[in-house]
Amino acid sequence: MLRRLAPGIARTWAPSTGFSRPGLAGVQFLARWHRSVADENAEKISFHFKQRDGSRKTVTVPSGTTVLEAAHLNQVDLEGACEASLACSTCHVILTADDYKKYGEPTEKEEDLLDLAPCLTPTSRLACQVVVDERLKDQEVSLPAMTLNFYVDGHVPTPH
Amino acid sequence: MPSLKPARLLTRSARDYHVAVVGSGPAGFYTSKYLFKKAGDTLKIDMFERLPTPFGLVRFGVAPDHPEVKNVINDFGVIARMPSFRYFGNIEVGSQPSLEDLRKLYDAVVLCTGASGERLLGIAGEESFGVVGAPAFVKWYNGHPDYQDLKLPSTVHGESAVVLGQGNVALDVARLLVRPPRDLDATDMERAAVNTIASWQKSGLRTVHIVGRRGFVQAAFTNAELRELLTCSDEVLPVVDPEELALCRNEASEEELSKSRMKKRSVDILDKTMAANFAEMGSTSKRILRVHFLRSPQEVLSEDGGVRGIRLGRMKLQGEPGRQVAAPTEEAALEISCGLVVRSVGFDITPFNGLPLKSNRVPHTQGCVETSSDGLGGLYVSGWLKRGPQGIIASNIGDAQETAARLWNDLQHQSAKPPRSSPDSFVSSLPRPVSFEDWKKLEAEEHRSGHEMGKAAAKFTRGCCEGVIFKAQTEGCCQGRIYTRAAQSCCGGRSLYDSETHGCCLENGAQVYRYGSYNCCRRPKGICRIRPGKATCCS
Secondary structure, three states: OOOOOOOOOOOOOOOOOOOOOOOOOOOOOOOOOOOOOOOOOOOEEEEEEEOOOOOEEEEEEEEOEEHHHHHHHOOOOOOOOOOOOOOOOOOEEEEOHHHHHHHOOOOHHHHHHHOOOOOOOOOEEEHHHOEOOHHHOOOEEEOOOEOOOOOEOOOOOOOO | OOOOOOOOOOOOOOOOEEEEEEOOOHHHHHHHHHHHHHHHHHEEEEEEEOOOOOOHHHHHOOOOOOHHHHHHHHHHHHHHOOOOEEEEEOOEOOOEOOHHHHHHHOOEEEEOOOOOEEOOOOOEOOOOEOEEEHHHHHHHHOOOHHHOOOOOOOOOHHHEEEEEOOOHHHHHHHHHHHOOHHHHHOOOOOHHHHHHHHHHHHOOOOEEEEEOOOOOOOOOOOHHHHHHHHHOOOOEEEEEOHHHHHHOOOHHHHHHHHOOHHHHHHHHHHHHHHHHHHHHOOOOOOEEEEEEOOEEEEEEEEEOOEEEEEEEEEEEEEOOOOOOEEEEOOOOOEEEEOOEEEEOOOEEOOOOOOOOOEOOEOOOEOOEEEOOEOOEOEEEEOOHHHHOOOOOOOHHHHHHHHHHHHHHHHHHOOOOOOOOOOOHHHHHOOOOOEOHHHHHHHHHHHHHHHHHOOOOOOOOOOEEEOOEEEOOOOEEEEOOEEEEOOOEEEEOOOEEEEOOOEEEEOEOEOEEEEEOOEEEEOOOOEEEEOOOOOOOOOO
8 A cells, every 4th residue: 555654754654465376377476555644535647668678668657656666566677675765776767858857957966876777768767766657657767778787678698 | 016106197297306405505405495496396305404594604604784684584484394395404425324325315416515624825924823814704703513612812013904805795894894883783693792892982993994906896895885985983084195097097998997887987086085985094093994996915924823914015016907906006105004914816616525626626517427326316506616716696597597407307318217215214214414404493582682782683602512412612523523612623523632742634534633643645645654854745
């Protein structure tokens, strides 16, 4: 359940549910229920993730959810190691030039962390800091191609 | 009569797999995570950890005043609680069970044991009392059971400490030496360490120098940590000599700077504020954090075996942009009077019993050391043991994905082989392992007792020796025997010896030798007997 927190709490955290669901093809990496400032009755916003393999995934979340939460709720492969506390760069995403402008400059703290994100672009943001609302309606958010160690997801290594 | 398994018509794999993961830090957990993503229900993972407590450097390496960085343990906790995952703490793979034991029982073994050794400088005086390596120092203040008896000076001579190195670990150490102890005590930093730092500050520790041999453009620290030097406390004044900053901006460095967003953003932090603070250095009552560039330690100066100062040569940058090195100059060296030197120049891989090592790295291909041979499970590596001891928690993500993909791929190619018998009877015979539920109880107790003391947590620094708890401050565990550290030591984790009269030589395995009659040499490797009339038998 997404509940309203007192205003001013920038930090969100995720009590984990924990269990995989046996019998499903592949393990479902838990829908992480983050608490955020989203209201259950808020307008539902649809936008699209462009995933690393090029495929597009449309997600619909209440306005006020962060892009990171939206990813986790919809099994989009985006790490959030520090659980949205601005202590890592694993939720790095790339916005369109227009959306980047709409959302304005990131804080200095976020910029310090973006310094460390591989494949950084001029329109990069940390997904935990981007709140889904009207501005993102029907827009595209891309996952960067490479992870910190330049290992491309989906790559099948050849044994020898 | 062999049991008849129901025909599996619809699953992707012909059989189930059982993999052992050794080490419970980020490498171990991320590798487990990505293995499960690949394999789903057909995979079981058993994780083994030498200490009772999990999470490796997330628990013992992250600075205590950076608690959000540790949130990743919640993600790891999700993995740990999966029905097909089992955690066994307090089990030292390498001694009991051996690596070969595991390879006989599991389809594959992934080593994620990291790097606990440290790099040395190789300068005169380095062995003086009061010179410590950051890997040990950080583990000491972070409550690691093996480092609670780290010997440190009771007061800091010269009211100064010197940190050699300019990575984020060096900045952590420096910052924690000057932050107000009441701030430190509110974290999960070991209280004994807080008290030591408090007494150092009370007895005069005023300045901490952070020394790097190249310029700021080449320095390894990142902006968040650099900025934090400015914001960590009202009682701290970070400074840098503006002339020294200018020296850093040679042509090649300017070119490197123009190409680096991170370094461009660092200029303001250094130039605008820290350089401006330099003028206040003489008159301030605050504790000073002074960052030096283009300085390299030549010699540690000591008296009666204890550090009294350090001599730093002036360096210049030489070479092509992106490949500049520090070269010595003829200019006058700087001597700093100090009583503590923390060497923060990197970790090093420690050899693992049964693991090949070539020029200090484990040879591998995509994380594979040896695919299955002679009926043994394949051998893989992940994390620092695989890449070398560099990088942050997140650096393990791509790395773990690679090893997991390679391992899973190799197993698929062997799916025709009959499944091994289950390791369950081996696992149930393990001597008093700590389960993940046990750990959660320990963790709850750490928080509870910490809160009582006004701390975020009070870590459990006692060790577990064959099921018996011992006080890591004064005791050790040597292959199941508890011993008193003042009188004895444990050589190579297995041989107890009297540390007054004997030494432990690690050049050629672990050998105990008697002082006076034997030497421990690099050449010939190992111990040798001293001939009558000769001073040494080393060549």
